[in-house]
Structure formats: structure tokens, C-alpha cells
């Protein structure tokens with residue numbers, strides 16, 4: 181069975197929806213995709229680092245549309261491992277684990293890797309939104325489209341949503 185690594189933020193968790201909400205709450209300004217496209221999250225949202233370091237931020241994120249059913253199907257065909265750069269933000273660790281248990285209850289604790297460097301984990305396929313993680317991966321790579329990577333040209337196959345991942349992998 182092939183092993184597939186699936187990133188959380190920007191792939192399973194819709195971080196941007198929450199960042200747009202918080203930005204509106206704090207500044208009154210309603211940003212849209214075009215305002216933040218091509219910028220890293222911390223460039224697009226000046227308070228991003230403060231928010232992601234707060235307890236509860238990752239617990240509150242909406243689920244990426246279509247992801248639950250597709251991960252459930254992938255879980256029958258592949259060895260699915262959910263991977264997240266979480267140790268940089270200690271408050272995120274329990275938030276992320278409870279979030280996974282709530283929304284993806286079929287993912288067991290053996291299938292979760294919280295780390296600070298994704299290149300430490302070997303697998304056949306990596307689905308991630310950040311080129312910095314995909315570039316060093318030795319297997320098949322799929323870049324999940326998010327505003328920050330919208331204009332990037334890379335060697336990675338691009339998936340715009342979970343329908344496309346289903347067509348690629350299922």
C-alpha cells in the first residue's frame with residue numbers, strides 16, 4: 181500500500197477563511213482573494229503570526245470543502261498520514277489533534293505526525309500547499325492551490341480543490 185502524506189493547513193483546514201474573518205473583525209476591512217494572492221500569509225495579514233500562536237486558532241478552522249469524504253476514500257486505498265508543521269507553535273498541538281478527531285474521526289492517532297520538518301518523513305505522495313515542503317520531497321508531489329501559491333510555476337502537479345485530488349488519486 182502506498183503511503184500518502186496529507187498536509188493540514190491550506191489542504192484540510194481552510195486557514196484563509198478564518199484569516200479573512202479575523203482581519204475583518206480587527207480592522208473592519210473586508211479582503212478578497214485578489215488582495216492576498218501571491219503573498220505569503222504573514223505578508224497578507226500583518227497580525228497572522230499573533231493569531232496562529234494563540235490557543236484556539238487551529239481548533240476554530242473550517243474544513244476544506246470536499247476533503248472529509250475524499251480522505252475517507254483515500255484511507256481505504258492508501259496508507260494515509262496527516263502531517264503538519266506544528267511544533268513551532270506549541271499551542272497548536274492539542275488544537276490540531278482535537279480538530280482532526282472531530283472532523284476526521286477515522287484517522288487514528290497512529291496516522292498523525294506533528295513535526296518541524298516534513299522532509300524527515302518518507303512516503304510515496306505528498307499533498308501540500310507550500311513549495312518549501314514539496315521541493316525537498318522525493319516522491320510524487322501535488323501542490324494544493326491556495327492564494328499564496330497562485331502565481332507560482334513549479335514542477336509540482338497542481339490541484340485546485342478536492343475534486344481534482346479525487347480524479348488524480350482515486
Ligand SMILES: [Mg+2]
Pocket residue numbers: 187188189190191308309310
Ligand atoms: Mg499547509
